[in-house]
Amino acid sequence: MLRFIHAADFHLDSAFAALTPRQAAARRRESRELPVRLANYVNQNNIDLVLLAGDLFDSAASYRDTAEELSAALGQMEAQVYIAPGNHDWYGPGSPYLTVKWPENVHIFTQPRLETMEWPEKNLALHGAAFTHGEQADGFLTGFTAPADGKLHIGLLHGEIDPSEARYDPIRKEEIAASGLAYLALGHIHKGAEPLTFGGTVCAWPGCPEGRGFDELGEKGFYSGTIDDSGKVSLTFVPFARRRYEILTVDVTEQDPRAAIEAALPADTAQDLYRILLTGETGEGSVHTDALKAALADRFYALELRDRTRLAEDLWAKAEEDSLRGLFLRDLKQQLAQAQTEEDRQRVTMAARFGLAALDHRDLG
Structure with missing residues (x-):
């Protein structure tokens, strides 16, 4: 043998x-x-x-x-x-x-x-x-x-x-x-x-x-x-590897993003390198990825967060308003429908978030 x-x-x-x-x-x-x-x-x-x-x-x-x-x-x-x-x-x-x-x-x-x-x-x-x-x-x-x-x-x-x-x-x-x-x-x-x-x-x-x-x-x-x-x-x-690379997708619809991530994680990730993709619907404010990454950093050897969330459908419904807000959303909604890639859709979504924040004099962070 x-x-x-x-x-x-x-x-x-x-x-x-x-x-x-x-x-x-x-x-x-x-x-x-x-x-x-x-x-x-x-x-x-x-x-x-x-x-x-x-x-x-x-x-x-x-x-x-x-x-x-x-x-x-x-x-x-x-x-x-x-x-x-x-x-x-x-x-x-x-x-x-x-x-x-x-x-x-x-x-x-x-x-x-x-x-x-x-x-x-x-x-x-x-x-x-x-x-x-x-x-x-x-x-x-x-x-x-x-x-x-x-x-x-x-x-x-x-x-x-x-x-x-x-x-x-x-x-x-x-x-x-x-x-x-x-x-x-x-x-x-x-x-x-x-x-x-x-x-x-x-x-x-x-x-x-x-x-x-x-x-x-x-x-x-x-x-x-x-x-x-x-x-x-x-x-x-x-x-035999000391560290693993993992990609985790987390839907944060109607959830606190940090709580949703922690609920989806396995027990021991401190030695590993993670890319977490945040999906689902969020409000106008999106996810504050920098603050979230800082809060979760000690759970990983290295952490990368990517915001792939989209605006909630009820926000796009306001595109029918006869207002500057409605005009802005109608234009972006048309761009969203014509988007060919996920990157294009993300750019339109982020433009909507920042534009709505500017209209409401909010700091998106």
Whole structure:
């Protein structure tokens, strides 16, 4: 029985540009601690094999100290480690894979074609390849079939299955089915996916182990698995992220916005980053997002509030008044009906709010 983990897309040294400078620096430090945490998991769970399917760095010219910290952490693993560089951390001049010394238990694939590494003690053959540029139009798996030699055959690649555009190692389903691999460990897709099976080959993307923005939501981690002597693969997803990105939609119609948000939140959000979309109907005053954000700030690591509320219908009814107020609302109501996007509708709604406040000599805040 071979015990392994499959991880990918660390994107070390990501900018975290949407956060404050202090929080961005803290998140970069946390991401650099990920390999050490992973090494502890490997050693505590008697893992034999570590498969890292590319984009471990956010660029091919990462900071040297980041690469040295990764190298040291991988060297602490009591396991064999294999790396297939991806489109962000491609193997080439200036790459940390070339400029940093890597420990003996780490093998980095360096060629833009499949190479085979033998591990006789485990009756294993591992096949992998490297991006050597930012794009890879030719599929690494094209024309490959593992020999029927009684060994376990595993593939390690950074790529996409049946993409609409051939830029990042396009892999065809029929190629996977014909590959003869027991398992194909993939990187590149940041959202973890359920394992797929084509022919006799199981393949999976673990996603990224830490989200970096609101396009990488929810639980993040890696796969832990086993392969028995017959080639049967068993996988378990291991949540591993320190912080989650979440988007929460809250309807504040006829409710106090703060109370509505607090009622919708899960119990523990202090470590997480939230974008809260406020929807529903409100009066002329809208939602005071700055004050609301300040009141809720200690509930989150970072909080972003977006006002997507609309004016209550009874306010638009006043467009029928024979008054300056009615004339103003009739014009905006027509613009609202012609709006093509949510952003356009929000602009009209905000114009109505501020205009009504001006007519009534109110401070909208």
